[in-house]
Amino acid sequence: MLESPRQFLSRLIARLHPRRWEREFDEELEAHLALLIEEYRRQGLPPEEAGRRARVKLGGSEQLRECRREQRRRLWGGDFLRDLRQSRRLLRRNPAFAVVALVTLALGLGAATILFSLIQRELWQPLPYPHASRLVAISLRYRTDSRQGVSSLVNAGMFQIWQRQATHFQHMSLLEARGLILTGRGRAQIIPAARVSANFFRTLGAPLRLGRAFTPAEELQGQDHEVILAWPLWRRLFSASAASLGARLVLNGTLYTVVGVLPRGFYLPRLGRLAGQFGSSQATPPIQMFFPLGLAGWETHLCICDQNFIALGRLRPGISPVAAGRQLDLINRRILASLHESKIHTQTFLTPLQRVLTAPYRSGLLLIAIGAGLLLLLIALNLANLLLARNSGRLHEMAVRSAVGAGRGRLLRQLLSEMVWLLAAGFALGLLLAWAGLRLLAADTAIGLPRLGGLHLTPAGWAFAGVVTLLAGALFILPPTLHLLRQAAPESLQVSQSTIASHRHSLHLREWLSGTEIALSALLLTTALLLAASLRQVLRVNRALDTHRVLTLKVVAPLSHGRLAQADAQRLQFFRQVLDRVRRLGDVRAAGWISQLPLEGQTWTSGIQFFGLPARPRHEGNFRFISPDYFRAAGIPLVAGTTLPPDRADVAIISENVVRQVLGGRNPIGMKIMESGEQHVWLRVVGVAADVRADPEKPAPLMIYQPMQDWPGIDYSLVVRTAGNWRRLAGSLPPLIWSLDSNEPLPPAAALSHLVSAATHTRRFQAQLAGAYGLAAALLAALGLYGVLSASVVLRRHEIAIRMALGADADAIRRLVLRHTLRLLGFGLTSGLLLAALLARSLSSLLYQVSPMNPSIYLAVALGLSVIALAAGAWPARQAGRLDPARLLHAE
Amino acid sequence: MLEDTTRLDLLQGTLDLMVLRTLLALGPQHGYGLARRIEQTSGDRILLNQGTIYAALLRLQQRGLISAAWGKSENGRRAKYYVLTARGRKRIERETAVWNRLAAVMERFLKLAPEN
Known part of the structure; x- marks a missing residue:
């Protein structure tokens, strides 16, 4: 019952003028008193007596005071x-x-x-x-007669043609994430950085806080020794001093000049995700520094290869991604024709940056x-x-x-x-x-x-x-x-009967609620189990890597834009020395190097070709560079042949699936293989290694292992197998490496199993959260069920007493309550599992090698909830069985 | 037991309805007139502290069942006259039904013969 506006207003006025209300009240009482006195006088009482009686009649000051109090209370909130x-x-x-x-x-x-x-x-x-909706990421879908694939990275030469010809874009930029080693300021450290086109900041629409952006001239190799700092790094290195413009930093052994600083809130999406080259669960560090593209000649070579760059574009106002994509398709058709690649078809996809990042x-x-x-x-x-x-x-x-x-x-x-x-x-x-x-x-x-x-x-x-x-x-x-x-x-x-009827009605409502609770918890538990089963599957297929016995440590190459700061020979010498010393440590069984660890994503992808076999269909392989002992250290079995002989450059090991998928099972040992496009650098296959995944949830890629002498100028990871405590080994590795090269920035060493857990982190998080939801739901459902059953026992005690008086024993009564439990459980489970089965299909993108209709999971949920429900019903059943019919009926 | 203070609680709802019914019968009336009429109607079996009526009037006013305005009394003095609102009339109907039912129930209880 709400008060009317007028009432509220009068209350408000009374509140603003409490005195006035008091005054009026007094006046009203005075009038009352006067009328009373008049009446007593009419009855013939003397004035004094009439006045006294009238005051008594009007009543104790108590009621009137209460009246005033009430009014005041009313004023202050009522x-x-x-x-x-x-x-x-x-x-x-x-x-x-x-x-x-x-x-x-x-x-x-x-x-x-x-x-x-x-x-x-x-x-x-x-x-x-600004106008972030016009920012798009450009990816390509390739289709040949036999294969198709999507690449989120593009070839720089192709991109340069787009940049010249695509009019639907206001700006287009290339970028590539790359760590740089900063030395000369304490212990050497890796700074997460990106090389970018000159117009990169204009593409994003992000102004600089200090200094200038890069110039187009700086996109060329040799002109590229400038950096722009993000705000956090600027503050860390230069205490946010404006005088830092023009300062020099030693990065990868080369002097760079600070030419600009980004504003404080500048946001750059994590590039690993953008490039799609890391497992979806792996977080890459935010970029702290930018340097110019400095494209080397080989990088601008136009081909359907060397796809290393992320391409971003800002569409002109009013241009749709589809229209801009069509324009790029036209350009690509001309490019493919000029390359005589008539068998390859490409289609461009422009995806809003926001969607790419959130997908x-x-x-x-x-x-x-x-x-x-x-x-x-x-x-x-x-x-x-x-x-x-x-x-x-x-x-x-x-x-x-x-x-x-x-x-x-x-x-x-x-x-x-x-x-x-x-x-x-x-x-x-x-x-x-x-x-x-x-x-x-x-x-x-x-x-x-x-x-x-x-x-x-x-x-x-x-x-x-x-x-x-x-x-x-x-x-x-x-x-x-x-x-x-x-x-x-x-x-x-x-009549007490109607009360009972009303209790029955409320019990009925509660039964519905309880059944619904059971249904919802069945749904949540099914989801949780489906996710948990998927996690188990992922862990199962990666079990070989899930070990504490193998330790990994990344050593970053002091590389400057594709050129090695150290001579190859010097670098190889360093790698060899590290292995020699590590092997002398106690408990070390084997040690080796590899250019990219398992589960770190697909990289160095390129076409592979066998001597004497047709070049078509094209097979994409992943190229890795290793030292001979890598397989023994990582625990990857060799299924045929031998490992790489030391000091030989023209040899390779291939993975089992190459033999299966490319060679149709024939013996590969002694065959010659090469990376397509590399003219006549044939490698002799000497061994076959077991398949290893690059992504925990995707089939292992075709893998070609080459000797690290072929490409020493990149990042390498040390892989050490130990029979002892991996933590102690992890502690002794950095000093060992620093004793050889004090300028190595070393991240903490990690067991190989950490790669698995890092790559499955998101999945684990989802499964755990869903599990927690499911358990909480089951607990709530059990509570609700317990409440309903005990209320029903209380309500039916009369009936129960009569049954007992007529000869039913405690067991029969308990069965009565249990039947009630089962009825509610049956209703809840049936509807919950049906609902789960209907909704589970929408989960399939989150599942891994588990059918959304997996019967054992539904069975497990049914069993689990049944146990919980029976437990919740046990106590009320016990209570019912203990009722004393004589006392109950007597009391009624 | 009738002197017990619990009676006052019960009386509160009662007095409100009495005031409303009296206003329905008499039309606009001041506090004194209402108190007097209630005593008369009850055959002087209800002896009010007449001040009590003002608590009821205040309550009813706050609930929007009656409204008040200043006017002149029979003896020519300024007095506050109370009048039923539409909401008050509706309330009377409802409360009357409730009271009738309750009275019927009470009667049945009071007629119960003592067992043994």
């Missing part, structure tokens, strides 16, 4: 505040309900708000560049968010269930109050005011949890989300939490409350 005060007392008197409701509500709300903020930040918020984790995030939403729904259902149970105890009170004249509106207001406390406290606590959770997430670098850094509770997050609180509140408060009010008519005082 009924609502009084209700609030009263309901706070009620909640305090029943703390178990209040605490359970508050904690579950806050947890659910906090989780939902965190997920909302994450999604808003990662998926919806535009990238922080790898979109479905995962949405899945987690749906889970959080379901959990919140479950929490609300459970609270509704609790509230119904609590309300049935208050039916009598409400009926009495209703009988003595409290209107429904009045009762509703009182009941709701109780919940206002709960919702307000739940909202506050939930927001607090969300705030804390978001802070923790923002600091967690292991989660591979690119924009976590700036994550915080936004106004939209507040609003979301508010709306969700109200929705959850409406869901769990209104049905039980309205139900109570409907039942709380004064008549219900009359």
Whole structure:
């Protein structure tokens, strides 16, 4: 019952003029008194006596004072505040309900708000560049007669033609991520950097804070010794001093000049993701420094090869990605014709930068968010269930109050005011949890989300939490409350039978809620098990690599734009010396080098060709450079032939799948192989190694291992197999390497198993979160079921007593309750598993080698929930079996 | 037991309805007139502290069941006159039904013969 605007206004006026109200009240009483005195005088009393009697009659000053107090209370908030005060007392008197409701509500709300903020930040918020929607990443799909593939990287020579001819783009830029070694400032360190086109910052629309951008001349090799620093590095190296412009840095052994500084909030997406060359779960560090492309001659060589660069474009206003893509397709057709590549067809894809960046984790995030939403729904259902149970105890009170004249509106207001406390406290606590959770997430670098850094509770997050609180509140408060009010008519005082009927009605409602809870938890548990089974599959296929016995340590090549800062011979000498010394350490069984570790993604991809076999169809292989002992160190078995002989350059080892897929199973030993495009550098195959994955969830690529003498000027990883404690070995490796070259920046050494866990991090995170949701859901469902069953036992005690009196033993009674349990379980499980089966197909992009309809998973969920439900029903069943019929019937 | 303070609680709802019914019967009336009429109607079996009526009037006013305006009394003094609102009329109907039912129930209880 809301007050009318006029009432509110008069209350407001009275509040502004309390004196006036008092004055009028006094005047009214005086008039009353005068009338009373007049009447007593008419009865013939003397004036003095009439006055005394009139004052007595009008009554003690007590009532009048109460009247004034009431008015004042009313002025300061009225009924609502009084209700609030009263309901706070009620909640305090029943703390178990209040605490359970508050904690579950806050947890659910906090989780939902965190997920909302994450999604808003990662998926919806535009990238922080002007007109960011016009930024696109360019990728190519290749199709030959037999194969097709997509490359997110492009050839620089091809790109230069695009840049000259594609008019639909305002700007186009190339970039490539690359670490540079900074020396001369303490211990050598790797700075995550990127080489970029001169117009890169103009393409993004990001202005510099200090200095200048690169010039087109600097895109050429030899002119490229300038750097632009991102704000964090500028602050770290130069304490954010403007005088640092023109300062020199030694990078990869070469002097570079600082020509510019980026503003503080400059955002560059993590490039590893953009390039698609790392496993989707691996976080690459944010870029801290930029240097010019400095393209070497071989890099601009136009061919369908050497695809090493990320290409970004800014579309002209009004041009759609599709139209711009068509234009590039036309250009590409001319390029292919000029290369006489008539068998290759290409198609260009322009994807909005935002979509490219969010694609790898979109479905995962949405899945987690749906889970959080379901959990919140479950929490609300459970609270509704609790509230119904609590309300049935208050039916009598409400009926009495209703009988003595409290209107429904009045009762509703009182009941709701109780919940206002709960919702307000739940909202506050939930927001607090969300705030804390978001802070923790923002600091967690292991989660591979690119924009976590700036994550915080936004106004939209507040609003979301508010709306969700109200929705959850409406869901769990209104049905039980309205139900109570409907039942709380004064008549219900009359006959106890109608009370029982009303209890039965509320029990029925609770049965529905409980069944729905079981269904939702079945859905969540199925999802969790499907994800867990996928994780297990991924770990299973990567089991060979999941070992602590092998230690890896990356040694970065002091490379400057494709040119080695040290002579090849000097570098090889260093590699050999490291191996010699490592082998002398205790417990070391084998040690070797490789250019790129397993699971670190596909790189050095190129066509492979066997001597004497047709060049078509084209097979893409991954090229790796190793030292002879690498296979023994990494534990990769050689299935045929031998390892590489030392000091031979013209030999190679191929992986098993090359033999299967390219050679049709014939014996490869002694055959000659080469990288297509490399003219007549034939390598003799000396051995075949087992397949090794480059991505934990994709089949192993075709692999060609060459001696590291062929390409010493790149990053290499040391691989050491130990029989002892890997941690001790990890501690002794860096000093050993620094004793040979103090300028090596060394990241911490890691066991090979860390590669597996890093590559499966996101999957593990999803599975764990879904598991936690599922368990929480099952727990809530069990609680709800327990509540319903015990309420039903209390309600049916009469019937049970009669059954017992007629000869049913305790077992029969227990079976009665268990049948009830099974009925609810059956309803919940059937609908939940059906729902799961319907929805599971939408999960398939997140599953790995697990069918969304895997029967054993559904069976496991059914079994698990049955055990939980029977456990929840056991106690009420026991209680029912223990009822004493004689006492019960007597009491009735 | 009738002197018990619990009676006051019960009386509160009662008095409100009495005031409303009296206003329905008399039309606009001031506090004194209402108190007097309630005493008369009850056959002087309800002896009010007449001040109590002002608490009821305040309550009813706050709930929007009656409204008040200043006017002149029979003896020519300024007095506050109370009048039913539309909402008040509706309330009377509802409350009357409730009271009738309750009275019927109470009657049945009061007629119960003592067992043994």
